[in-house]
Amino acid sequence: MISKRIEEIINLLDRCNTLADIGCDHGYVAVEAIKREVAKKVFAVDINLKPLLKAKELSKKENVDNKIEFLLGNGFDPIEEEVGEAVIAGMGAENICDILSRAKDRISNTTLILQPMKDVELLRKWLFENGFDILKERVIKDKNRFYVIIKSCYLPERISFSDKDIYIGRHIVDRREETYEFLLKMKEKMEKIINMKKKSFIDTLHEEKILTMIEEELKKW
Numbered sequence: 001m002i003s004k005r006i007e008e009i010i011n012l013l014d015r016c017n018t019l020a021d022i023g024c025d026h027g028y029v030a031v032e033a034i035k036r037e038v039a040k041k042v043f044a045v046d047i048n049l050k051p052l053l054k055a056k057e058l059s060k061k062e063n064v065d066n067k068i069e070f071l072l073g074n075g076f077d078p079i080e081e082e083v084g085e086a087v088i089a090g091m092g093a094e095n096i097c098d099i100l101s102r103a104k105d106r107i108s109n110t111t112l113i114l115q116p117m118k119d120v121e122l123l124r125k126w127l128f129e130n131g132f133d134i135l136k137e138r139v140i141k142d143k144n145r146f147y148v149i150i151k152s153c154y155l156p157e158r159i160s161f162s163d164k165d166i167y168i169g170r171h172i173v174d175r176r177e178e179t180y181e182f183l184l185k186m187k188e189k190m191e192k193i194i195n196m197k198k199k200s201f202i203d204t205l206h207e208e209k210i211l212t213m214i215e216e217e218l219k220k221w
């Protein structure tokens with residue numbers, strides 16, 4: 001059975017002709033996208049051979065291997081055509097930003113589903129600064145861990161964004177229980193960081209600003 005996290009990633013996909021699953025690992029996204037007819041063809045890419053073989057095995061077991069092309073390489077590098085959608089999930093935001101930077105000129109017509117394991121604010125900042133708007137964000141809790149999933153696409157016109165869009169995100173508008181819990185957790189984390197820094201006499205102005213944004217948001221619930 002696939003996890004709630006993978007399920008939410010698939011739910012955010014639109015129907016498309018070609019999907020890239022970058023860093024496919026086990027191949028769950030690639031296989032499910034074909035099985036559910038979300039994509040007609042998938043490029044499953046991984047920088048390591050072992051996961052790629054694992055994904056291939058799963059696709060054979062599920063009888064969808066004829067619709068998935070398995071490619072060894074870094075990010076979008078081994079894909080020779082423009083894809084309609086791309087999933088980059090389960091890695092750090094810094095790695096996701098590197099992958100996007102390498103492919104910046106070839107993803108202006110690609111809808112991106114991105115799920116960083118950490119530093120989501122880095123990813124939001126990269127997207128806004130590089131002309132990608134955030135269309136949707138979902139916060140989900142799966143096995144006691146929170147995940148933020150972002151749907152994004154390139155916009156030719158200049159994007160305006162605030163610090164709140166970077167540090168809190170636009171997902172807060174959805175008013176779901178999981179999002180509220182996530183905000184509380186962010187508040188707790190920020191308070192811990194501030195306390196630690198204060199003990200070491202390190203300036204906490206930046207963190208206090210983020211904490212105020214979180215508290216203001218929580219007050220609206």
Ligand SMILES: C[S@@+](CC[C@H](N)C(=O)[O-])C[C@H]1O[C@@H](n2cnc3c(N)ncnc32)[C@H](O)[C@@H]1O
Pocket residue numbers: 022023024025026045046047048051073074075088089090091095099
């Ligand atoms: C933790 S797994 C996540 C798998 C899956 N996407 C998910 O969300 O469950 C990360 C995978 O990304 C691959 N990976 C890391 N950096 C990559 C890159 N630059 N290009 C392609 N694959 C990469 C790793 O080899 C690994 O299999």
